Amino acid sequence: MILYLIRHGQSVANESGVLQGCKEFPLSGLGQKQAELLGDFFASKAIDFIYSSDLIRAFDTAQSISHHHPIEVNKWDKIREVGLGPLEGKTRKELHLQFPELKDIPSILTTGIEGTETVEEITTRCKYVVEQLLVGHRRDKVVLVSHGGFISIFLMYLMFGENWNDIHRPFIIGNTGVSKIEFTDSNKPIFHYINNDSHLVSGNVPNESILY
Structure with missing residues (x-):
């Protein structure tokens, strides 16, 4: 299986510095342009299936790829962003005022704050996604359009399994960044590349690495 992991284009929340998690935000004007260039990048690539997070910013990005292929985008809630509960919809400044303990926590994705998705829950999702892909798409070329937080964790899970949270997570996944993995x-x-944004460089479109 060839697997392409892709982060959605810039959202209006990315643009304004708001933490999203599973909260819905549409693509910004820049995000729409990034998605168009992403679609062009995949126009000449062989693809068998396209899956998207069920959140609109990911689905609309995935649609830009399907425009070049006779393939329907399948929504998959298992690849949506990490659930951040009470942290969602707030700026970093607002977070630190309401949750001062966050200043001493290395990752906003795994704070342990009540109402956020737990490490165990994220691990279960990652395991399920891998199992379903290997069962259903062993010989296919598959696109998954997801989110920066989930993709960075999923990459760690592929490398280290259930111990992913015990190891420093070095990945920054930019808007419409593409990662290619072969099983x-x-x-x-086998990791061919991580966070490839050459389609944005060639299109002279910025890609600020604003997370989550």
Whole structure:
């Protein structure tokens, strides 16, 4: 299986510095342009299936790829962004005022604050996604359009399994950044590239790495 992991284009929340999580925000004007260039990038690539997070910013980005292929975008809630509960819809400044303990927590994705998605829940999602892909798409070329937080964790899960949260997570996934992973017959992943944004560079479109 060839798997493409893609973050959505810039959203209006990315643009204004608001933490999203699973809260709905549409693509910004820049995000729409990024999505168009992403679609052009995939126009000449062979694809068998396209899956998207059920959040609108990811689905609209995925649609830009399907415009170049006779393939319907399938919404999949298992690849939506990490749930951040009471942290969603707030700026970093607002977060630090309401939750001062966040200043000492290394990742906003795994704070342990009540109402946020737990490490165990995220791990279960990652495991399920891998299992379903390997069962249903072993010989296919699959696109998953998801979110920066989930993708960065999913990459760690592919590398380290259930111990992913014990290891420093080094990935920054920019808007419409593309990561390509190949699964061998032994189900071991090979990483061709991470966060490729050459389509934006060639289109002279900025890609600020604003997370989540």
